[in-house]
Amino acid sequence: MNPKKITDRNIMFTQHRPFEGMDFDLNLGLIIGSKNNFIIDTGFGSESVAPIIKYITEYGHLREPIIINTHSHFDHVWGNCTFPNSMIISHPLCRKFADRDWDNDLQKWSTYPRGNTKKHLPNTTFEGVMHFPEDGVTIFHSPGHSVDCISVYDEIDKILYAGDNIGDTQDNVIPYIETDIPTFERLIEIYKRYPFEICISGHNKPQGKDVLSRMENQLEASWKQQVAKYGLPV
Numbered sequence: 001m002n003p004k005k006i007t008d009r010n011i012m013f014t015q016h017r018p019f020e021g022m023d024f025d026l027n028l029g030l031i032i033g034s035k036n037n038f039i040i041d042t043g044f045g046s047e048s049v050a051p052i053i054k055y056i057t058e059y060g061h062l063r064e065p066i067i068i069n070t071h072s073h074f075d076h077v078w079g080n081c082t083f084p085n086s087m088i089i090s091h092p093l094c095r096k097f098a099d100r101d102w103d104n105d106l107q108k109w110s111t112y113p114r115g116n117t118k119k120h121l122p123n124t125t126f127e128g129v130m131h132f133p134e135d136g137v138t139i140f141h142s143p144g145h146s147v148d149c150i151s152v153y154d155e156i157d158k159i160l161y162a163g164d165n166i167g168d169t170q171d172n173v174i175p176y177i178e179t180d181i182p183t184f185e186r187l188i189e190i191y192k193r194y195p196f197e198i199c200i201s202g203h204n205k206p207q208g209k210d211v212l213s214r215m216e217n218q219l220e221a222s223w224k225q226q227v228a229k230y231g232l233p234v
Contacts, residue, residue: 001028001051007157009033012200013051015043017112025168025203026075028052029161031154033135037063040152040161041070041202042079046115049079066132068139069122070163071149072097074105076202078113081120089130090122091141093148098122144187146178151191158197166201166211167218173204173211174218181219188215 001015009032017024029040030052037056042049056062069077069090077098080088090098102119130139136156142149144165152161165187167173177184191212199207 001048003051003055006159006198006200006206010154010157010159010198010200011052011055012206013055015048017044027200027202027204029152029200030055031135031137031152031159032056032061033063033132033137035063035134036132037061037065038068038132038135038137038152039065039083040068041076041163042067042082044075044112044114045078045117046082047079048114049082050115053082068150068152068161069094069098070151070161070202071146072101073146073164074101074109075112076163077102078117079115080122081116081118084120087124088120088122089124089126089139089150091148091150092125092127094150095122095125097148140190142187142190143179144177144184145175147183153194153196158195160191160194160196160199162191162199162201164202166199166204166207166215168203170205172218173207173214174222181222184219188212188219 001013004012006012011030013028015026026043028043031038039052065083065086067083067086067088072094098121128141138153138155139150142151142165149163149165164175167175199211
């Protein structure tokens with residue numbers, strides 16, 4: 001897993017994996033705060049987060065880790081067990097879905113675990129917004145890709161972590177949507193409230209603020225295609 005320094009306190013760790021016949025990048029995030037370290041998603045298991053732990057140790061950033069699960073999908077939570085004594089934050093629905101799906105996902109995606117994947121659920125849930133003022137970090141509910149999605153905003157360096165609310169390729173910044181188009185339209189409006197300069201997502205390259213206008217354009221085009229295909233009312 002390759003680390004990429006986005007800013008002095010924001011590091012993105014990318015793991016390259018084949019997935020259903022396609023090239024697949026998984027991005028995990030690290031924010032080095034004044035009081036806490038924030039690890040954003042835990043990947044396919046303990047081996048996914050090992051490079052983050054190594055980085056923290058080698059560079060002397062030995063602060064209390066806070067783990068954030070942006071949503072319940074297996075490639076974002078399987079490494080939680082690496083942090084048995086840490087705060088692991090999610091939306092309540094993320095905890096509910098992870099509890100429901102963990103064992104089935106391990107069977108269904110049996111070639112993807114890396115290291116220890118023992119079931120370990122989020123232990124701190126919230127609805128709405130959660131602030132860490134000492135660290136300049138805000139976490140907020142942001143349903144879009146799925147109903148349980150949360151996002152993380154670094155107020156100091158103006159970095160937005162969007163999880164899987166951004167599509168997987170440069171040409172397609174709209175992800176697979178498990179909610180609906182009106183919900184995703186509201187998501188874009190929520191993101192507009194945050195003056196971010198760089199957006200880090202679960203599977204794409206870092207994006208600039210223009211990603212929101214590209215999302216709007218692609219969402220409109222997608223809607224028009226559905227109207228034409230299914231005869232939906234405009």
